[in-house]
Amino acid sequence: MEKKISFSEILKKYTMVIVLVFVVIMFSVNTKGVMLLPQNVNNLVAQNAYVFILATGMLFCILTGGNIDLSVGSVVCFVAAVGGKMMVLNSMNPYLTMIVMLLVGRRTWHINFSLTWNQKQK
Numbered sequence: 570m571e572k573k574i575s576f577s578e579i580l581k582k583y584t585m586v587i588v589l590v591f592v593v594i595m596f597s598v599n600t601k602g603v604m605l606l607p608q609n610v611n612n613l614v615a616q617n618a619y620v621f622i623l624a625t626g627m628l629f630c631i632l633t634g635g636n637i638d639l640s641v642g643s644v645v646c647f648v649a650a651v652g653g654k655m656m657v658l659n660s661m662n663p664y665l666t667m668i669v670m671l672l673v674g675r676r677t678w679h680i681n682f683s684l685t686w687n688q689k690q691k
Contacts, residue, residue, distance in 0.1 A: 619645070640681045648674040 580587075596604045603609060623641055630636050652670040655661045661669075 644674060644677050644681070647677060 648670050655666045
């Protein structure tokens with residue numbers, strides 16, 4: 570016998586999917602269908618590639634050790650702000666900016682790690 574699934578269970582399980590469909594429909598209606606054009610979808614994927622990379626890295630962290638590091642997002646935002654300021658306000662070379670961003674990200678991670686490690690040792 571199959572177990573009957575109630576409406577509240579379906580709503581709990583698929584809330585995010587329902588909201589995503591609702592948002593896509595609303596944007597499609599408000600933009601007169603421009604949102605779902607292939608070029609626009611391509612732009613959305615390309616502009617959010619770093620989010621996919623971060624999500625993949627977090628998935629590996631969760632699967633291998635069960636650890637969830639919420640500081641990743643704040644470090645990415647901080648490093649992006651540093652890089653943006655360097656390129657826009659200081660007109661620095663993009664390649665030099667990328668190297669500095671990697672160093673700033675590494676240093677920020679080191680500070681976060683040392684602070685949390687000291688807390689775990691107490």
